[in-house]
Structures are given as C-alpha cells and as structure tokens.
Amino acid sequence: MNYIVMMPAAGSGQRMGAGFNKLFLMLGNKPILIHTLEVFENDLACVEILLAVKQEEQSEIQAALNQYGITKVTRLVDGGSERQYSVAACIEAYDGDDIVLVHDAARPFIQQAVIKDLVSTAAKYGASIAGVQAKDTMKLAPLGIVEKTVDRETLWIIQTPQAFQIEVLRKASNQAKEDGFLGTDESMLVERLGYPVRIVQSTYDNVKMTTQEDIVFGEILLKRQRESKLKEDEI
Numbered sequence: 001m002n003y004i005v006m007m008p009a010a011g012s013g014q015r016m017g018a019g020f021n022k023l024f025l026m027l028g029n030k031p032i033l034i035h036t037l038e039v040f041e042n043d044l045a046c047v048e049i050l051l052a053v054k055q056e057e058q059s060e061i062q063a064a065l066n067q068y069g070i071t072k073v074t075r076l077v078d079g080g081s082e083r084q085y086s087v088a089a090c091i092e093a094y095d096g097d098d099i100v101l102v103h104d105a106a107r108p109f110i111q112q113a114v115i116k117d118l119v120s121t122a123a124k125y126g127a128s129i130a131g132v133q134a135k136d137t138m139k140l141a142p143l144g145i146v147e148k149t150v151d152r153e154t155l156w157i158i159q160t161p162q163a164f165q166i167e168v169l170r171k172a173s174n175q176a177k178e179d180g181f182l183g184t185d186e187s188m189l190v191e192r193l194g195y196p197v198r199i200v201q202s203t204y205d206n207v208k209m210t211t212q213e214d215i216v217f218g219e220i221l222l223k224r225q226r227e228s229k230l231k232e233d234e235i
C-alpha cells in the first residue's frame with residue numbers, strides 16, 4: 001500500500017555536540033540524512049517525501065539530494081523551533097489522502113518490514129507506532145525513590161516511524177495547536193483525542209542518532225548491513 005513520508009530534519013543536534021546539524025555527519029561514506037532518505041527512496045510503496053528543514057540549510061540539503069540522487073523529496077518545508085512544529089508544517093503543506101508516515105531524519109536504520117507493517121496497521125485502524133519492549137527491569141521513581149517495579153511486559157520504548165490516516169493526524173495536530181499542547185511525538189497528539197494507537201513491533205537497531213555513542217553503534221550496524229548485502233550478492 002502506498003504512503004508518503006513527513007520527515008523532520010530541522011533540528012540542531014545539540015546533544016551530538018558536533019557544532020552543526022548532526023544530520024550532516026557522515027556515517028560510512030554518506031550523511032545520516034541521506035541514509036535515512038535512501039530507505040524510502042528504495043521502497044516502491046513510498047510515493048513522496050516532505051522534508052522539514054531549516055531555511056538556512058535549504059540550499060545545502062538540496063545540493064545533497066542532488067548529489068546522492070534522492071528523487072522522492074517533492075517539498076522542502078520550513079521547519080519550526082520544535083520538532084512538533086516541523087511536522088505540523090509538513091501537514092499543512094500536504095493536501096493528498098495517502099497514509100502518512102512521520103519519521104525522524106535521525107533514524108537511518110528503520111527496516112522495510114516494519115514500515116510495511118505500520119502502513120497496513122494505520123490504514124486499518126487509524127494510527128500505528130513503532131516500538132520495542134524494554135529489556136531492563138523498569139521502576140517507577142518520580143523523585144528518585146522507588147515507588148514500584150513496573151511489569152516490563154507492559155512497557156514499550158517508542159520510536160518513529162509513526163503512521164496515520166491523514167485525517168486523524170491533521171485533526172490531532174490542529175487540536176494541539178489550538179490548545180497550545182506540545183508533545184514529544186505525534187502519537188501523544190492523537191492519544192489525547194481518544195483515538196486508539198496500535199504498537200507495531202520494531203527492532204532494537206532503529207536507534208536515533210542522538211549522542212556520539214550512537215554514531216559508534218551506527219558505524220557497526222552499517223558494517224553489518226554491508227556484510228550481509230555482500231553475502232546476499234554471493235548467493
């Protein structure tokens with residue numbers, strides 16, 4: 001089933017501490033941003049990508065899209081001061097009715113199978129989000145003193161992509177704007193309207209490149225990807 005992508009890329013990468021937008025950092029021989037875009041460039045079901053960028057980075061990003069042959073980005077939308085505003089700008093710029101996948105530009109290791117599952121689940125139920133189960137013992141301790149141990153089977157660590165029927169996402173985004181509500185993901189905006197949101201099992205390697213350690217891990221994942229591709233090609 002076809003879908004479009006709204007991809008926020010207008011952050012500044014403070015926690016990475018590179019001194020510039022972390023999405024320009026190289027992972028292997030390509031910028032992080034390009035790795036993420038290539039996942040969708042190579043997925044036939046993805047028909048269009050709306051990319052939210054900082055105005056002052058627009059020309060540099062356009063140059064990178066040309067250099068690496070990314071053809072599905074139809075629109076560079078002006079990002080906002082918060083991630084949620086960057087996604088809202090994409091929603092305002094879109095007037096189609098395809099399933100929308102919101103995906104952080106900083107997560108280059110999302111797998112096609114997860115995307116497929118998210119899209120079909122959102123098409124059926126309205127909203128779906130990628131998540132993995134907590135591996136460690138989880139405790140509730142709002143003041144640093146344990147109140148209780150939470151059954152980790154019931155806890156999910158949430159990632160992007162998050163997929164939505166466009167009417168659901170648009171309604172949730174407009175309502176958040178009207179109420180001045182700022183969430184940490186799109187799902188929160190949808191949840192507060194009472195819509196059910198289904199979790200789709202993702203993979204632990206869909207990490208967000210946030211701090212320097214993530215780059216080290218990213219390089220290892222990339223190497224593993226290359227090796228398995230080489231093996232496939234041999235067969």
Ligand code: CTP
Nearest residue numbers: 008009010011012013014015081082083086105
């Ligand atoms: N993002 C965005 N607009 C913002 C803030 C973030 O489009 N105002 C994007 C980032 O470019 C990134 C994604 O949202 O692709 C997830 O955000 P995060 O990992 O927090 O990236 P940054 O905000 O750039 O990093 P930091 O929070 O460390 O400054």
Ligand code: MG
Nearest residue numbers: 011012013083
């Ligand atoms: Mg941020």
